[in-house]
Amino acid sequence: MSNVSPSLVIEDLLKDFGPVPALDGRMVRVLHGISLTAHAGTVTTLLGSNGAGKSTTLGCAQGLLKTNGGSVRLLGEDPFGASPALRSRVGVMLQDGGLPPSLRPIPLLEHVASMYERPADINSLIERLGINEFSTTSIRRLSGGQKQRVALAAALAGNPEVIFLDEPSAGLDPQSRQVVFDLIGELREAGLCIVLTTHLMEDAQRLSDYVYIIDDGRNVAQGTVAELTAHAANESPAQAVTFSATAAMALPVLPEHLQLIESKPGHYRFDGVRSAADLAALTGWWSSEGILPNSLTMQPRTLEDVFLEIADKGNHAN
């Protein structure tokens, strides 16, 4: 990966919108210097809350939006006003689908595929994504999840090298979500550069090779899921400890960052564990109550824990 040029390089990206009437006609800056790199054969995820700037970053990366500073190189070119040759190498699945409402899915997909020199096998995409099930319904009447599947097939119709997926699992039922996730995995194996956005930690954790956490138009953390959820040398690998005990126990008084929740009678979740001292607080309580738990599980940090810690630090800094 390292000796091949990245498919996408964004440096210090600035983006303004406006003029905004509510701000006396001034412009509002929504991206304040986003940087990211995405490689072939990997899934790169932009993770952030609603309004963090993920779709705007994707819009600039795809060349749909003009930037106000910084640089974007997509397959070595500036994507804004790029050549048709570059566009044919890139697939885009927008958040609202952007599909013509009066067409039926299969004629639409066949038409999109016919515009490319080296189209994908559209019939296999149709079958794979279960589009036959609703092939006689116009796009306008499809459910959100069905539109999402057609939009994904349309994005893949030109056999792209880079694909941008804005919230790919939005509106999907669990079965369709699994189909889409499996397909994303195969596209990565086939060497595509996949750049996606999500605000769902679980999706980011399951799909991503590399995650950029974005907040208020800024990079706030980045790394592989393992790097982001790793613990420092003097910290506990656990974020939560769950255990059960048959005897009734008086709940202890704990330091502020630790929380003990009795999820159901006799089942406890001990949250916020970072250090040996935190575990000692737990075992000290058992010892004072004369309790030996029936079961004990330590749960590693998840991306959600990391995200909440970052948000918490941001709130304290403000």
Ligand SMILES: Nc1ncnc2c1ncn2[C@@H]1O[C@H](COP(=O)(O)OP(=O)(O)OP(=O)(O)O)[C@@H](O)[C@H]1O
């Ligand atoms: N055309 C526009 N004019 C003014 N402000 C805009 C425009 N488009 C987006 N914004 C603002 O830019 C900010 C970033 O929006 P963006 O859609 O990039 O966020 P997001 O992280 O993709 O959010 P979501 O998860 O809700 O899709 C938001 O505050 C949004 O209101």
